[in-house]
Amino acid sequence: MSQDVRVPYHGWSERTRSWRGDVLDVVAEVSRSDSFILKDNVARLEERIAAEAGVRHAIACASGTGALQLGLLAHGIGPGDRVVTPAYSFIASASTIALAGAEPVFADVDEETATLAPESVAAALRGGGRPVRALLPAHLFCNLADMRALRALATEHGTLLIEDSAVALGATIDGRPAGSVGDLGVYSFFPGKPLGGIGDGGIVLTDDEEVAGRVRELRNHGQDRAVRFLYHRLGVNSRMDEVTAAFLLRRLDRFAGVLRRRRELAQRYQERLRPLAPALRTPPDGFGERSVYTYAVRAEDRDALRAHLLGRGVETMVHYPLPLPLQPAFRHLGHARGDFPVADRLARSVVALPLHEEMDLETVDRIAAEITRFYGGTA
Structure with a gap:
């Protein structure tokens, strides 16, 4: 970066100055605990975020992108499926669909909010080809997608509603926390997010007990939650570590x-x-x-x-x-x-x-x- 930049876009040095004591503390705490991945801090963070979002289950993972990937896989979305998603968004809103083996069906966005436009979604749903399995709107910048209209479309056409609420922790939609309005939601804890961590991190939100169970297995290679080295399905490595969770718990207090x-x-x-x-x-x-x-x-x-x-x-x-x-x-x-x-x-x-x-x-x-x-x- 040029030395002439006096107001950097991210401003990392300024914005993380108050974090440094917490970072040192949580590293020291975790190093003494002999618990490094998916342990007590992760469980406490899941409980806190579930309460914050007003959902029954919050499942921590390695990134917001990983949370979307796990949510799609847990719902069985894959080859042969079509998912409507914004033409203007961060790539994870579409790449996770493609990486699951499904087809991203792009729809245009609203002029004011830059989020998925219900009229464009309706046109995509009426279009030819295989039926649409899910809608995947993304909240963007400081704007919220029209979830009421999108929920109505999802209900009318019998599709899932996957809410990419990576940027929207703390927002509310018609009195409900963003991330809790769809059949499944996600948050991201990338350092630049409002609740930013000291590395990547994410969380899946759902009220569905079976989906939550599948996400917990999928994030850990598909491993049984009680029996080590027993795999019920093929999963991925998308686990959250204890340092990240401990730091996020401190940030959540503020x-x-x-x-x-x-x-x-x-x-x-x-x-x-x-x-x-x-x-x-x-x-x-x-x-x-x-x-x-x-x-x-x-x-x-x-x-x-x-x-x-x-x-x-x-x-x-x-x-x-x-x-x-x-x-x-x-x-x-x-x-x-x-x-x-x-x-x-x-x-x-x-x-x-x-x-x-x-x-x-x-x-x-x-x-x-x-x-x-x-x-x-x-x-």
Whole structure:
């Protein structure tokens, strides 16, 4: 990174400064315990997250992507199945479907929230070909998918609803915790997430006793939960370690404050940047029930804006510069530019601004002032 960057996008040094004592403590505790993987800390974390999400079962694993993979496999999704998923999202929303042997069926996203558009899902469900086995919407940035409409579509067509809520721990949808609205949900504990760990980690959420049992076996090579080296099915190695779980338990004690601060920062951006519309479009208003992972705006002349900000020491990030159907990994599905017009527009215009709970409001004001100057306004 250039030495001229005074406001890095991730800001790891600043945001992790308060973590360091906890990191040293949990490493020392676990090293003395002789318990390293899927032990007491993991069990306590599962109990805490299940209570937080309002579900019967939370099963910890090695990453948010691993949680999606385990959820699909536990529901028996595989070769011959089709799963509807957003054309604009992080690749795990689609790659886990393909790696399970199923076919990702891409649908366009909503212009305002960048999440799976119910009308596009309805069109995919009406389309020809084999029946759809599941819908897999993803909450994105600080926005929540329209789960009420998607649930109605899933019920009407007899499909599963798998909720990629990797970024949404702490958010609520119609009074219910995000992650608990689908037939199965997931959270990610990647360090950049609101409840970030010191490495990768994830968790599967379900009320289904049998699905939970399968996930617990699948995350540990398919091994019986009581008899070692007895395998009922072929699984994967997607286990959570005790250091990660112990650290997340400490972070969870302070999580309410983290959510409040992220919402406050997002609201400050919103107030400063909303007047720049339509040249710059902010997310939908109302952060009170949302978990702010990333504050992403849509900008005319995005590349020039990014260069302007970088020249003044502010680093930004593009999520995501190429819609999933156009990625080389999915070229075999035969999609072309224009098949998903909203996803195309978002890929050309979305830019994420720095936001983490250790930032101060004055930094947000400085960034907003530079964006205002770029668009010819008075800061």
